[in-house]
Amino acid sequence: MSEAMDFVDEVNVGDTVIAEVLTIDDDGQVIVGLQSGEEGVIHPRELSSQPFEDVNEIVKVGDEIEVVVIKEVQDKEQGSYQLSKKRVDAQKVWKELEEKFNNGETIEAPVTRVVKGGLVVDCGVRGFIPASLVDVNYIEDFSAYVGQTLELVITEIEPSENRLILSHKAIQEKELENQKAETLENLEEGQVVTGKVARIVDFGAFIDLGGVDGLVHISEIAHEHVDNPSDYLTAGEEIEVKVLSVDPEKERISLSRKEVLAGPWDGIEEKITKDDVVDGKVKRLVDFGAFVEVLPGVEGLLHISQIAHRHINTPHEVLEAGQEIQVKVLEVSEAEERLSLSLKALEEPTPEDKANQNNNKPKNNQRGGGNRSRSQNRQTQETEIESSFNIGDILGDQLSGLNLDDSE
Structure with missing residues (x-):
């Protein structure tokens, strides 16, 4: 038992104290001894925010643990106080999360389930990702995210209200910005590159080259006259294109598909x-x-x-x-x-x-x-x-x- 707590002779509701695990009963309740000489009980639901099958996964007889006093018990057969280890752990998590938020650090957390309006993640405490902050693209079905560990930005945090709002979209946007800058720096006129058809419009098609889109004008889609770009291209398909011009300042890239195709007169x-x-x-x-x-x-x-x-x-x-x-x-x-x-x-x-x-x-x-x-x-x-x-x-x-x- 910690020497710093040897002189504690009074325990009050709300106090955080050191306790020694004395025994674990058949119902999974943990009986602990306090420095005051009294005993307390930790119900299984107050042991951990993480699901577990065996109490021994969380604590063992002889362990010294930090607990918070929830309330005093009138029936003292199993101890004088109800205690919680889970709430002490949560306080530590909230403190760490606030420090990361203030320092602009990101966190990683697994997605536990899909709820109305977004995703629930386990950060040691419950975190929530609104649907609008999950992805840069529209997602119709979020079920594929369950079980995935995502890198997240903390957008709002309020421990007193157990409020933790997170964003995965912000991570993607930052990655896209970095990718865009790199792509614009490395692109040169005359290069042949591979891109993905992002969207098709009446006057051509926009090709995703990696964080930035380039335009294949309708006149550069094929050697023959093109009336409808969708007759030649499909959204999502990968194609080779030739870079006609690059304007990094305006983030404008002109591309040609027909330049990489065999000419109509060839052969x-x-x-x-x-x-x-x-x-x-x-x-x-x-x-x-x-x-x-x-x-x-x-x-x-x-x-x-x-x-x-x-x-x-x-x-x-x-x-x-x-x-x-x-x-x-x-x-x-x-x-x-x-x-x-x-x-x-x-x-x-x-x-x-x-x-x-x-x-x-x-x-x-x-x-x-x-x-x-x-x-x-x-x-x-x-x-x-x-x-x-x-x-x-x-x-x-x-x-x-x-x-x-x-x-x-």
């Missing part, structure tokens, strides 16, 4: 060969023909001379944008990303077409040839801006019958 000569008949969609009409998409991102030129056997003045006489047609491949070049197509090659000319072709053959005279050449030059200038097709591709058989060697 085109293995997919399409000369004389193939393929399905396509008319993407746009120009004076000298139509551009037809035959594969995603791959457009070929259907020259006006290859649209019909009869003479037509504009492609609009036969085709319209969005129309689906079959065409024959006249030429394909991966290196030049060029595809020449024909619609008339899939049709037999009618007798009327043949007659019109004979009537429309150009005369071999200087003035007509000169005027036609100037018109063709204008078309050529427009074409060089819009496509990679050469003069022969664009003018097609319009040059047949011309004698450009005539001189005055």
Whole structure:
């Protein structure tokens, strides 16, 4: 027994005193001796805040323990006082928690159960995590947290009211801030990185790169035209992206998915060969023909001379944008990303077409040839801006019958 307590001869309710474990009865009650020479009893429920099966897990005969006097007992058969070890332990825990709170320290505690509005944790005393402070993301079912030990921040503490409010979300937010700073510091233009699709919007998708999101604009999702980003990406999936630009101050990151994908023209000569008949969609009409998409991102030129056997003045006489047609491949070049197509090659000319072709053959005279050449030059200038097709591709058989060697 502690010498400091040898002279204690009076015990009052509320006092914290040293007691010696004398015996443990059949009901699990602990009988202790006090320095005053009197005895007290500790009921099992006052031994520990932790669940236990055997009293000997908590105390043993001969142990000296600190207890608080709860009340004086009238029937002194089992002692003069009811005592509590659990409440003394709780006082020590509250004191430690207050010190950690004042010092800004975090604590760790296991989740014991889910209750309405949040989680209960065991910190030596009961702690509560409100649902809004559990996670940075919305959580519908908290049952997975039971049994987990979480790092926590103390947001409110009031021992006199047994009030201890905690936050796990604050830990996550701090980790994300650190991760964001590290990610922004290490990202460089031109890097290929892996990220997770955080959310999809009308104008693209935000990719989580580790604490910070980067934007893949809708124009950078695929080589072909994209109307709806959700047709190409799914929230939660991991994808590779190329960093186009980084602005650490504004925390703005531009990304590209299509830059890490094979180009639409890569291996085109293995997919399409000369004389193939393929399905396509008319993407746009120009004076000298139509551009037809035959594969995603791959457009070929259907020259006006290859649209019909009869003479037509504009492609609009036969085709319209969005129309689906079959065409024959006249030429394909991966290196030049060029595809020449024909619609008339899939049709037999009618007798009327043949007659019109004979009537429309150009005369071999200087003035007509000169005027036609100037018109063709204008078309050529427009074409060089819009496509990679050469003069022969664009003018097609319009040059047949011309004698450009005539001189005055």
